[in-house]
Amino acid sequence: MRKPIALFxxxxxxxxxxLGTALSGCQQLFTTSLAKPLARDKIxxxxxxxxxxxxxxAQQAKDNNDxxxxxxxxxxxxxxxxxxSVQTELxxxxxxxxxxxxxxxxxxxxxxxxxxxxxxxxxxxxxxxIQAGATADVLAALSFLDPSSGIPDPSALExxxxxxxxxxxxxxxxxxxxxxxxxxxxxxxxxxxxxxTPQYISAANILGEAISLVEPGSxxxxxxxxxxxMFEI
Numbered sequence: 291m292r293k294p295i296a297l298f299x300x301x302x303x304x305x306x307x308x309l310g311t312a313l314s315g316c317q318q319l320f321t322t323s324l325a326k327p328l329a330r331d332k333i334x335x336x337x338x339x340x341x342x343x344x345x346x347x348a349q350q351a352k353d354n355n356d357x358x359x360x361x362x363x364x365x366x367x368x369x370x371x372x373x374x375s376v377q378t379e380l381x382x383x384x385x386x387x388x389x390x391x392x393x394x395x396x397x398x399x400x401x402x403x404x405x406x407x408x409x410x411x412x413x414x415x416x417x418x419x420i421q422a423g424a425t426a427d428v429l430a431a432l433s434f435l436d437p438s439s440g441i442p443d444p445s446a447l448e449x450x451x452x453x454x455x456x457x458x459x460x461x462x463x464x465x466x467x468x469x470x471x472x473x474x475x476x477x478x479x480x481x482x483x484x485x486x487t488p489q490y491i492s493a494a495n496i497l498g499e500a501i502s503l504v505e506p507g508s509x510x511x512x513x514x515x516x517x518x519x520m521f522e523i
Contacts, residue, residue, distance in 0.1 A: 357393055364387045364427045367383060371384055374439070386456060413520060416520075436496055465493040497514075
């Protein structure tokens with residue numbers, strides 16, 4: 291039987307607010323010599339990016355909450371990265387951009403912030419929002435974070451903004467993608483059906499990396515505990 295979902299305390303809400311800092315800024319159309327907007331819904335990037343270019347574009351997409359730019363970065367890098375265990379900087383940029391492109395951080399922030407204001411968490415609606423952003427490219431980019439086949443050591447990454455919450459969100463997105471559309475996480479009768487799938491195992495591996503990056507009892511750990519409990523990762 292799954293564990294009940296406890297509402298966040300104030301420390302966990304603080305972690306959520308950190309997670310959503312980039313979402314509160316002004317959203318603006320990204321313009322650069324690398325990313326040339328053809329329209330609001332399409333951005334052209336070079337066929338290949340250097341590690342610095344990829345990291346800069348992924349960070350700008352995150353800072354501006356620009357899923358269109360983030361999706362373009364993901365689209366380029368999932369083809370460019372052939373061995374994420376070696377091309378670690380490109381793989382990290384792809385994963386960071388994938389989280390922005392998915393919109394999951396905003397969905398999580400909105401759900402739990404509303405709960406802290408006296409509302410309730412609609413787990414089924416949250417799952418639907420997460421699944422809506424879990425495109426094939428997003429899932430491919432997030433799989434780069436699995437240490438069994440991708441980036442072997444997140445603490446060794448340099449020049450990236452990947453943090454424990456990024457690994458956590460990646461694990462949640464991958465796990466959520468396994469559940470059938472319309473599922474209510476509160477009423478799943480047997481989680482082992484999903485936990486035995488390759489995707490859930492990968493999600494658990496990524497969650498393990500998130501755990502290695504946080505201190506027990508910290509706000510980030512509180513957030514990790516709540517979300518991993520919701521999806522039984």
